[in-house]
Amino acid sequence: MTEHLKMDEVQPRLLDETTQGAIHRPMPRPEGPLKVSGRATYAAEWKMDNAANGVLVRAAIPKGHYKVDASSVEAMPGFLGVYTDRMPRNAAQGTMNTNPAQIGDEIQYLGQPIAVAVAETFEQARDIAAALKIDYDRDDDVAAGPDTAQQVNEKDDPFDQGDLDRAMADAAHSVDATYTTKGHNSAAMEPHAALAVWDGDKLTVRASLQMLGYNRNELADSLGIDAENLRLLSPYIGGGFGSKLGISPEAIAASVAAKELGRPVRVVMTRNNVFETVVRRTETRQRLRLALDADGKLTGIGQENWQSNLPEEPFAEPVDLATHFLYAGANRRYGQHIAIVNRSAAGSVRAPGEAVGMLALENAMDELAEAAGIDPIDLRVANIPETHPENGKPFSSRSLAECLRQGAEAFGWSARQAPGARREGEWLIGMGVASAARTNILQESKARVTLNPDGTALVETDMTDIGTGTYAILGQIAAEMLGLPPEKVTVELGDTDLPKASGSGGSWGAASAGSAVFLGAKGIRRRLAERLGCTPEDLRLQDGVATGGNNRRPLAELMDAPLSEIGHLETGAKSNDVHQAGYGAHFAEVAVNTVTGEVRVRRMLAAMAAGRILNEQTARSQVWGGQIWGIGTALTEGLDHDPRTGHIVNNDLAEYHVPVNLDVPDLDVIFVEERDDDANPIQAKGIGELGLSGAGAAITNAIYNACGVRVRDYPATPDRIFSHL
Amino acid sequence: MQITLSVNGESHALDIDPRTTLLDALRDHLDLTGSKKGCDHGQCGACTVHVNGRRINSCLALAVMHEGDEVTTIEGLGEPGNLSPLQAAFVRHDGFQCGYCTPGQIMSAKSMLEEFGNGWPSNVTDDLTAAPDFSDAEIKERMSGNLCRCSAYPGICRAIRDAAPDEGMHKTEAAE
Ligand code: FES
Ligand code: FES
Numbered sequence: 024m025t026e027h028l029k030m031d032e033v034q035p036r037l038l039d040e041t042t043q044g045a046i047h048r049p050m051p052r053p054e055g056p057l058k059v060s061g062r063a064t065y066a067a068e069w070k071m072d073n074a075a076n077g078v079l080v081r082a083a084i085p086k087g088h089y090k091v092d093a094s095s096v097e098a099m100p101g102f103l104g105v106y107t108d109r110m111p112r113n114a115a116q117g118t119m120n121t122n123p124a125q126i127g128d129e130i131q132y133l134g135q136p137i138a139v140a141v142a143e144t145f146e147q148a149r150d151i152a153a154a155l156k157i158d159y160d161r162d163d164d165v166a167a168g169p170d171t172a173q174q175v176n177e178k179d180d181p182f183d184q185g186d187l188d189r190a191m192a193d194a195a196h197s198v199d200a201t202y203t204t205k206g207h208n209s210a211a212m213e214p215h216a217a218l219a220v221w222d223g224d225k226l227t228v229r230a231s232l233q234m235l236g237y238n239r240n241e242l243a244d245s246l247g248i249d250a251e252n253l254r255l256l257s258p259y260i261g262g263g264f265g266s267k268l269g270i271s272p273e274a275i276a277a278s279v280a281a282k283e284l285g286r287p288v289r290v291v292m293t294r295n296n297v298f299e300t301v302v303r304r305t306e307t308r309q310r311l312r313l314a315l316d317a318d319g320k321l322t323g324i325g326q327e328n329w330q331s332n333l334p335e336e337p338f339a340e341p342v343d344l345a346t347h348f349l350y351a352g353a354n355r356r357y358g359q360h361i362a363i364v365n366r367s368a369a370g371s372v373r374a375p376g377e378a379v380g381m382l383a384l385e386n387a388m389d390e391l392a393e394a395a396g397i398d399p400i401d402l403r404v405a406n407i408p409e410t411h412p413e414n415g416k417p418f419s420s421r422s423l424a425e426c427l428r429q430g431a432e433a434f435g436w437s438a439r440q441a442p443g444a445r446r447e448g449e450w451l452i453g454m455g456v457a458s459a460a461r462t463n464i465l466q467e468s469k470a471r472v473t474l475n476p477d478g479t480a481l482v483e484t485d486m487t488d489i490g491t492g493t494y495a496i497l498g499q500i501a502a503e504m505l506g507l508p509p510e511k512v513t514v515e516l517g518d519t520d521l522p523k524a525s526g527s528g529g530s531w532g533a534a535s536a537g538s539a540v541f542l543g544a545k546g547i548r549r550r551l552a553e554r555l556g557c558t559p560e561d562l563r564l565q566d567g568v569a570t571g572g573n574n575r576r577p578l579a580e581l582m583d584a585p586l587s588e589i590g591h592l593e594t595g596a597k598s599n600d601v602h603q604a605g606y607g608a609h610f611a612e613v614a615v616n617t618v619t620g621e622v623r624v625r626r627m628l629a630a631m632a633a634g635r636i637l638n639e640q641t642a643r644s645q646v647w648g649g650q651i652w653g654i655g656t657a658l659t660e661g662l663d664h665d666p667r668t669g670h671i672v673n674n675d676l677a678e679y680h681v682p683v684n685l686d687v688p689d690l691d692v693i694f695v696e697e698r699d700d701d702a703n704p705i706q707a708k709g710i711g712e713l714g715l716s717g718a719g720a721a722i723t724n725a726i727y728n729a730c731g732v733r734v735r736d737y738p739a740t741p742d743r744i745f746s747h748l
Numbered sequence: 749m750q751i752t753l754s755v756n757g758e759s760h761a762l763d764i765d766p767r768t769t770l771l772d773a774l775r776d777h778l779d780l781t782g783s784k785k786g787c788d789h790g791q792c793g794a795c796t797v798h799v800n801g802r803r804i805n806s807c808l809a810l811a812v813m814h815e816g817d818e819v820t821t822i823e824g825l826g827e828p829g830n831l832s833p834l835q836a837a838f839v840r841h842d843g844f845q846c847g848y849c850t851p852g853q854i855m856s857a858k859s860m861l862e863e864f865g866n867g868w869p870s871n872v873t874d875d876l877t878a879a880p881d882f883s884d885a886e887i888k889e890r891m892s893g894n895l896c897r898c899s900a901y902p903g904i905c906r907a908i909r910d911a912a913p914d915e916g917m918h919k920t921e922a923a924e
Contacts, residue, residue: 055839056831058847059854061782061822068781145776146767212786212794212848212897261784261848262897294787490846490898644842644900651899676791676895683892685872687901689884 026546026588028538030465031595034704037545038503038635042565045502045509049640053514054259054494063259066231067216067291074218075103076145077280077290078152079272080138081299082130085365085668087161089130091138095156101147105155106280107138113368114301115241115269116338117234117528122245123269124335130159131333132365133670134299139276141288165365167669169306169331172362178339182347182413185354187312190323194314196395202311202383204737205661206671207304208297209372210681213261215301216291217274219281224248226282229256230274233263234526235485235519241270246278258517263489265371266301268528298674302370303662305330305340307379311387314354319397321352321406326384331362332369340369344376345460345716346384348418348602351408366669371528373652374712377461378719382656382737385457385720389727399456399724400427400436400608416602419701422632423458423606426695430630431456433693434610442731450614452625453729457717459607459631463699463708465594466525468535472501472543473587474551476579478567480505482514482543486524486536491711492641496533497540499638500705504544506564522589530605530709533637535592538703542590550588554581592703601701605633605713609653609721615730620745622726624654628691629718634699634708642710646692649714655682657719661738751815755780756824766812771795773811774821782822782851786895793894796852796859797821803859805893822851825858833914834858834907843907845898853894857908860890861917882912 028034038046057063082089093105107128112135115123130137140155142148166172191197217230226248232238235255243250260267273290281288292300307330314323328342343357372378392399404424410417431437436454445452470484482501488494494514502509515521525535545559552562557572564570567578597603610628615621627650636642659680663673673679698706723734732747753760755778762777769788774780774797783806786794790808797806798820826832834854837843844850864880872889873880880886887905896904 051839051842054847055844056828056835058844058850059822059835059838060825060827060831061780061851062828063847064781065784065848067785068775070779144765145772146765150767210897212792212846212895213784214786260846262846264897291785294789294791490844492845640842641845644845644898644903647902648845648899651901675789676787677789681895681897682899682901683895684901684904685885685888685892687888687899689905690902 024546024588025591026542027591028542028704029593029595030597030703033700036698036706038705041503042563043503043506045499047636047639050495050499050509050638052492052495053498065213065259065261066218066229067289069218069229071218071220071287074287074289075141075143075284076148077139077141077276077288078148079136079276079290079292079296080140080152080155082133082135082137084130084159084161085133085165085670087130087159088128089137090128090158092156092158096151096154099151099154101142101144102151103141103143103284104280105138105140106283108279109245109275110136110138111245111272111275114271117265117268117371118237119269120237120240122241125245132367133668134367136272136300139280139290141280141284165668166363167666168364168664169329169362172364174363176361178359183356184413187323187325187354187356190314190354191312194322195317196315196391198311198313198387198390198394200311200387200390200735202309202386202735204307204379204382206306207372207660208662208679209264209266210676210679211262211264211266214292214294214297215267215271215273217277218287218289219277220287221281224252226252226278227254228274228278231260231267232257233267233487233489233528235487235517236523236526238270239519242274245270245275255519256517257487260487260489263527264373268371272300294676295674298671299367303367304372305332305369307340307342309342309383311383313387313391315391315395319395319402319405321350323354324350324352325356327358329360331364331366334363336368338370341376342380344462345381347413348411349458349460350406351412355413364669366664367671374461374715377712377716378656381717382720385717386723389724400431403427403458411602416600419601419603420634420697420699421606422695422697426606426608426630426632429693429695430608430610430628434628436610439728442728449617451617451729452612452614453725455611455721455724455728457609457720457724459609459713459717461530461605461709461713461716463603463605463702464529464531465598465703466531466535467594468524468539468592469522469589470524470536470539470543471522471587471589472540472547473585474505474547475585476582478507478511478578480507480512482512482540483521484516484524484536484539485519485521486532487517487527489527491527491532491645492638493532495641496537496637500537500540501544504541504548507567530712534703534705534707534709537637537705537707538592539590541705542592543588546588546590547586550586551581597701603699603702605708605710607631607713609718611721611725613722613725613729615726615744617748620741620748622658622739624688624722626688629714630693630695631710631713632695632697633710633713634697634702635706636694637707643692645711646714647690650690650718651682651687652715653718653722654686656737657722658738749812751812753811753814753819755819756821764811768811769807770809770811770814771806774806780821780823784848784851786849793856794849794852796855796894798855798859803856822855833911837907837911841903841907841910842900843903844900849894849896853896853904856891856894858915861912861915865917
């Protein structure tokens with residue numbers, strides 16, 4: 024049976040009534056022992072007798088056409104085939120649900136996958152891929168970057184309102200500044216991999232993917248087959264961060280080659296492939312304008328951005344996403360300019376929009392606070408709007424002020440001094456703050472929950488765990504609702520044969536899939552209540568015993584066969600009528616070396632409000648991840664492109680600098696108590712991207728407070744600080 | 749080429765392409781997929797294993813170079829139900845999220861504790877003649893060859909600190 028809910032109305036806080044105590048508390052991941060012992064099996068690692076190995080061949084020119092000459096490698100040891108059929112230009116965008124661009128013999132960027140070389144072993148395939156002769160018909164009219172692009176697509180924003188120029192002219196204090204951010208790569212530690220096996224018309228692909236429901240349609244569409252004939256398996260995923268949202272070239276290549284060869288084919292991306300052929304976060308240039316009146320109230324906000332992408336690629340970084348609702352101000356203007364370039368595809372990288380848009384907005388707020396002589400926290404708190412400043416919608420739970428205040432207290436914000444005032448030897452020390460905000464989204468989800476008479480339960484859904492803690496939290500929700508210790512609940516994920524959930528992306532996974540599990544368990548509670556002879560409201564379930572209506576029975580006495588329910592959550596009016604977002608505040612203390620310009624982050628604190636926290640431990644790890652990505656964004660990460668070809672030159676982990684252990688101090692996280700009744704029936708909101716939103720800005724604001732240098736070009740490498748000291 | 753590899757105390761005869769790395773020999777030929785491939789270029793540490801008791805990046809070694817050496821992988825440290833102290837501490841402290849860098853982190857941490865115990869200095873050691881402090885900076889410096897994009901570094905450090913006594917880290921005094 025199915026327990027269905029369309030989220031049109033606020034739902035009772037059932038998880039505050041239940042008494043098992045399985046939810047919210049820090050609980051180690053149930054799959055942890057498999058992961059720490061090397062027994063969790065990732066995509067490339069499935070044992071498959073007779074599997075051939077494929078290696079992607081990359082275009083060596085940025086633009087033109089190509090033809091491969093397979094005869095050049097046919098005689099090499101182990102050669103099985105070279106295939107170009109259906110090769111996608113790049114990975115599909117998140118939630119695309121159709122094939123990514125497949126452009127035949129055309130090349131639009133250097134590094135584009137153009138063929139897959141398949142051999143008996145990986146070593147053979149790698150050499151064949153390197154030796155393969157390719158005839159290029161080169162087109163020299165290359166747009167290597169936004170500066171040389173001939174086509175720029177403009178987007179008008181419907182929310183432009185008032186007269187920003189006027190507000191700026193009339194302002195008591197204002198900021199008009201331009202910020203730039205380099206591109207970013209998700210750099211998940213597990214490179215994309217796929218193992219494809221055909222059985223007649225039926226295709227099974229083990230891959231590393233975030234959103235199986237969409238990925239199934241994307242792969243089927245790319246191959247021209249019926250999605251019914253395709254099964255995807257992705258139980259363990261070595262990180263995603265947006266890079267595995269859409270189907271990517273290795274899965275299509277493996278499927279095509281496996282069909283041709285009539286045997287399983289495994290294709291694993293090299294690290295260079297991951298940098299080039301999946302998606303990068305676009306570089307941005309942003310012009311920020313803020314106008315403040317004499318009373319310290321914002322009267323205007325403007326954010327205009329410039330970015331880039333490949334021709335016809337259906338994605339734009341939503342740079343101003345949070346700017347639309349975070350602060351008040353009657354006059355507002357936005358603009359977006361997308362240069363069409365011969366660079367790798369731009370797409371979603373963790374917190375698309377906020378990750379870079381909040382750097383500029385929150386730096387500009389710091390500059391404004393300085394100009395107006397107001398404490399940065401007071402400025403922010405004074406400008407929290409009553410209702411959505413552009414459409415007047417009410418907000419759901421919104422603890423921004425509490426996050427700023429509680430965070431300030433815990434961090435010791437009152438000890439902050441004027442720029443340059445705090446020195447320790449050759450180091451200058453400073454503190455910075457930034458707001459965090461991330462739009463909260465609910466997605467349709469299904470999950471099957473089965474309760475067994477022996478007091479065990481099973482949760483099944485095609486939902487994924489990309490390190491986010493899905494195995495833990497779905498088990499905890501079921502355990503809480505069914506009154507079982509969490510270790511009695513098994514969670515099966517990552518298989519398209521199971522009920523379809525939201526997938527992992529946009530920070531919606533925990534709340535969406537979690538609500539489906541909640542509903543499935545709620546359906547089982549309803550049936551148990553009937554059997555016990557009480558109303559569902561009166562039913563208490565704890566440690567395998569049901570109580571209600573003066574009855575108390577062990578589960579085994581209420582059921583002689585398993586009870587199974589599918590929970591089905593649909594989005595409803597609440598997604599439209601109420602503006603939902605998670606909020607928070609980031610604090611950072613940095614030391615800037617006056618001799619070298621080097622920045623060390625000394626400590627960070629994040630105060631986060633994201634509705635009900637389902638598991639304090641996995642939620643904290645997600646926030647740590649966001650804070651550390653903030654360190655990378657602020658200080659070390661940035662894609663560099665060859666100005667002649669647009670090619671990503673730092674396309675590996677030695678040259679693209681993700682933070683290492685020594686870059687990261689111990690980090691503090693505070694969860695501000697909250698329930699979001701408008702969000703979903705479990706009153707939880709996403710937290711994975713919230714932790715990154717604004718984090719880097721707190722660091723650059725701290726750099727200013729330390730040494731008086733405003734870094735407006737990211738990342739804040741020593742050369743960008745040193746020369747201004 | 750015919751070679752014999754000794755892994756986790758077991759001897760394996762292999763007929764192997766001389767181009768095969770030690771990492772690929774473990775993963776593709778011995779089905780020991782616990783050692784991970786994150787970059788294949790010595791940049792990430794996901795492939796860390798022990799050779800004769802010392803940590804190395806197995807993607808930078810050819811299998812044929814290790815005939816006669818004793819190789820230990822994550823599978824040799826413990827298994828579910830019987831985890832090593834470090835493995836158990838990683839679970840307790842959430843020293844990982846996706847788990848892909850984790851075997852490398854744990855193999856690296858185990859060697860690092862031994863290096864500490866033997867008094868080896870690091871890039872952040874002030875006094876090269878004294879036993880190094882078991883400080884956060886020392887731990888972090890010595891673990892900086894193992895990238896974690898999930899960014900579980902705070903949990904990794906807590907796990908290492910917690911497990912250190914049970915992993916035989918007693919030759920130097922713990923700072924704190
Ligand atoms: S796989 Fe060996 S260091 Fe990255
Ligand atoms: S746990 Fe995912 S990379 Fe470290």
